[in-house]
Amino acid sequence: MSILRHRWRRIASTSLLLITLLCTGAPADGLPDTAFVTINILSKHIRLLREGSYERIGMRFPPAAVLEEMGDKSWETVNSLEIRCENGVLKLTTGAGDFYEPFNLRISATDGSVFTVILGDEKRCYPLPVVFRGSGETVEVIVTEGLSRYAADAATAEYGMLPGESREALHALTLIIAARYHMKERSHRTFDFCDLTHCQVYRGRMAKGRTPLPDWQIDVRGREAPLLFHSRCGGRTFDERIFGSSVPKVKGVRDWISDEGVYLCRDTRWEREIGEQEMVALLFPDGTQPRGPVNCVYDRKRLRIILRGENRQWEFPPEDFRLRMNRIRGWSYIRSNNYTIKQIVRDGERCLLLRGYGLGHGVGFCQHGALALAQRGYSRYEIIEHYFPGIRFRNSGKARSTPYLSYVIFDLSSGRIVKCSHRQVIERRIPAGSLFKILVSLCIAHERRDLMDYRFHCRGTREDPTLPERCWDPHGHGENDLVTALSLSCNLYFASLYRHLSCRRFCSFCKKLFTLLEIQAKLPPVRNDAECARLYAGLDFRVTFYVRDLVKLIRFITPVHTDERRIERIKRLYAVERDLTGAGLRDVLVKGTASGEIKPYGARINYLPLLEKRVSDAGEGGKRWGKTSTVVAGTNSKHSYGIFIGGDDEKGIVVLLRRGNGHLAAKWAMLLMGKTEE
Numbered sequence: 001m002s003i004l005r006h007r008w009r010r011i012a013s014t015s016l017l018l019i020t021l022l023c024t025g026a027p028a029d030g031l032p033d034t035a036f037v038t039i040n041i042l043s044k045h046i047r048l049l050r051e052g053s054y055e056r057i058g059m060r061f062p063p064a065a066v067l068e069e070m071g072d073k074s075w076e077t078v079n080s081l082e083i084r085c086e087n088g089v090l091k092l093t094t095g096a097g098d099f100y101e102p103f104n105l106r107i108s109a110t111d112g113s114v115f116t117v118i119l120g121d122e123k124r125c126y127p128l129p130v131v132f133r134g135s136g137e138t139v140e141v142i143v144t145e146g147l148s149r150y151a152a153d154a155a156t157a158e159y160g161m162l163p164g165e166s167r168e169a170l171h172a173l174t175l176i177i178a179a180r181y182h183m184k185e186r187s188h189r190t191f192d193f194c195d196l197t198h199c200q201v202y203r204g205r206m207a208k209g210r211t212p213l214p215d216w217q218i219d220v221r222g223r224e225a226p227l228l229f230h231s232r233c234g235g236r237t238f239d240e241r242i243f244g245s246s247v248p249k250v251k252g253v254r255d256w257i258s259d260e261g262v263y264l265c266r267d268t269r270w271e272r273e274i275g276e277q278e279m280v281a282l283l284f285p286d287g288t289q290p291r292g293p294v295n296c297v298y299d300r301k302r303l304r305i306i307l308r309g310e311n312r313q314w315e316f317p318p319e320d321f322r323l324r325m326n327r328i329r330g331w332s333y334i335r336s337n338n339y340t341i342k343q344i345v346r347d348g349e350r351c352l353l354l355r356g357y358g359l360g361h362g363v364g365f366c367q368h369g370a371l372a373l374a375q376r377g378y379s380r381y382e383i384i385e386h387y388f389p390g391i392r393f394r395n396s397g398k399a400r401s402t403p404y405l406s407y408v409i410f411d412l413s414s415g416r417i418v419k420c421s422h423r424q425v426i427e428r429r430i431p432a433g434s435l436f437k438i439l440v441s442l443c444i445a446h447e448r449r450d451l452m453d454y455r456f457h458c459r460g461t462r463e464d465p466t467l468p469e470r471c472w473d474p475h476g477h478g479e480n481d482l483v484t485a486l487s488l489s490c491n492l493y494f495a496s497l498y499r500h501l502s503c504r505r506f507c508s509f510c511k512k513l514f515t516l517l518e519i520q521a522k523l524p525p526v527r528n529d530a531e532c533a534r535l536y537a538g539l540d541f542r543v544t545f546y547v548r549d550l551v552k553l554i555r556f557i558t559p560v561h562t563d564e565r566r567i568e569r570i571k572r573l574y575a576v577e578r579d580l581t582g583a584g585l586r587d588v589l590v591k592g593t594a595s596g597e598i599k600p601y602g603a604r605i606n607y608l609p610l611l612e613k614r615v616s617d618a619g620e621g622g623k624r625w626g627k628t629s630t631v632v633a634g635t636n637s638k639h640s641y642g643i644f645i646g647g648d649d650e651k652g653i654v655v656l657l658r659r660g661n662g663h664l665a666a667k668w669a670m671l672l673m674g675k676t677e678e
Contacts, residue, residue, distance in 0.1 A: 035146070037147050038193075040141065042057065043141075046141070056083065060080055060115060067105060077095075081107070114205060125205045127145050154202045157202055166375055168373075168424060172374075172383040175218055178218075221394070228364035230363065230365070230366060234265060244317035251389055254636045258634070259633070264369035271355050273354070277349075290308075290309025364387060381404065407654060408420040409652070412555055413560060414563050426547050427548065428656065432538065435645060437489060438557065438585075439510055451482065458471055460474045468534060468539055486587075487587035489662075494536045494538065495533035498532040589670075598610050598664070639658055640661060
């Protein structure tokens with residue numbers, strides 16, 4: 001019976017390994033969870049073991065694990081393994097005996113379990129099977145892992161355990177690591193990745209639970225530009241000329257929120273000073289040095305460090321220059337490639353003063369900047385696009401949404417979030433655009449009721465030079481009153497109110513309302529009638545709202561009774577239900593900007609899924625309402641964003657649609673709220 005059980009284990013183990021080998025060769029276009037990667041682990045620790053910095057590396061295996069010598073039919077069960085170094089030769093000790101270099105061993109299990117590696121006080125878990133290959137010169141310890149699991153674990157090892165508000169940065173890096181596999185960005189012959197920063201850090205299984213890749217992934221078809229990443233860029237990223245390339249494929253970007261003038265990664269400032277002669281000795285260890293004093297400059301346009309002596313000129317790619325210095329001075333001496341060089345004289349000696357920001361080579365995805373974007377509510381796809389402009393995303397075959405969609409659905413009564421695209425979306429900040437027309441309407445309803453019947457004929461282009469040049473609809477909206485103009489979002493109608501509604505009075509109204517609702521929004525200074533007209537029309541994109549503030553505004557203007565007495569008192573004060581929500585905002589869905597057939601706009605992946613369904617407009621009893629807006633926003637580059645805020649008898653919703661418009665954002669809102677017809 002014991003012999004039969006061992007034979008069954010051996011057959012099952014062999015089958016598992018065959019399946020693993022077949023899956024390793026899965027094509028890049030296959031489903032992500034069918035791809036497997038091979039990783040060389042513990043290379044640094046084995047080197048330290050040879051150098052005497054480590055005494056031993058211990059391993060513990062599950063009861064079902066078996067050890068085989070490759071090419072040998074014999075096998076044994078194994079519970080533990082210990083790696084030591086004796087006279088410069090590695091020795092593997094197991095219950096089956098001692099193995100010296102060269103060796104070729106494999107330990108596997110039938111149940112796909114993990115084994116534990118003990119490194120002093122640290123414990124790590126790695127997947128089985130594991131292969132040990134030792135040639136006397138190099139030793140490889142190779143494990144095989146599913147791509148989705150590996151990408152998540154490697155991203156977690158790079159970042160560490162992150163709180164929930166930062167998880168979108170982790171998800172973004174996970175997608176990049178998975179795409180690097182499909183792009184064949186691997187420089188090892190016998191395995192896919194190592195576990196060092198040469199590829200990406202990997203410390204075994206770290207992510208919690210199942211880690212499938214999302215339905216939308218980076219499209220690598222036809223992409224030549226590598227997907228690189230680093231720790232901190234210090235305010236800008238570079239292209240591959242940093243490494244010596246003459247034709248860059250990765251575009252460097254400014255790492256900031258341009259509208260706010262806020263850098264995402266600027267807090268790691270460093271300064272180094274080095275004597276001219278020491279620098280020359282580090283750059284030219286073979287003694288081929290320039291004669292006489294040298295002049296060293298950093299050409300930021302060409303991305304070259306230029307060294308001029310009396311006899312000739314040398315050029316170094318910044319990363320080469322950095323590594324030459326750091327090999328002797330220490331790997332964190334020149335911390336990044338984002339710095340300036342100033343030549344000074346210190347105690348009679350010519351010196352170089354380097355002042356810079358950041359940490360790492362500075363090309364591609366900045367991990368620290370991505371964290372800042374995630375905390376500001378940007379999605380993983382927006383974060384990736386921030387660092388790789390023009391990147392495309394591909395549906396794995398399961399996605400029914402779009403990568404450009406961010407949203408939050410909440411209970412109108414309690415304010416509790418029911419569902420959202422990602423946790424931190426509530427902290428996303430976006431220009432109000434035409435949402436601002438709601439505030440203008442509220443002010444009129446509360447303080448200038450005589451303007452409720454004000455009418456204006458919109459011809460599509462202005463007749464008054466103070467107004468914006470044209471309306472969003474070039475054909476015009478004809479003659480409208482306030483309710484109709486709100487549903488149609490007529491820019492010229494609202495802009496024309498500058499002649500009737502005092503801007504000072506309006507700003508005072510908004511300031512009071514924002515204070516009552518605890519909305520963190522500020523109005524920009526208005527210097528003349530033309531700026532007032534643009535403000536009323538929702539064309540002043542300096543007016544921004546957080547998504548959490550839009551949630552408060554929705555709960556304020558909804559006819560649904562809320563659980564908060566404070567909000568109900570404010571609603572009674574401003575008579576919202578009768579004058580606003582009951583008319584213009586409901587008509588937005590019936591005959592306004594959100595009504596009718598789906599009108600394609602922007603990115604195809606934003607409207608193609610909508611065309612597969614018939615999205616109803618008004619819904620049951622016409623109880624749904626909302627307001628659309630289309631704005632220009634972004635971080636280091638601008639894109640159109642569609643916005644929709646609204647609700648029904650139970651739920652409220654805020655939708656942001658990158659590369660879309662308000663019309664499509666409204667259609668997605670209806671779909672998300674479950675109001676569709678097949």
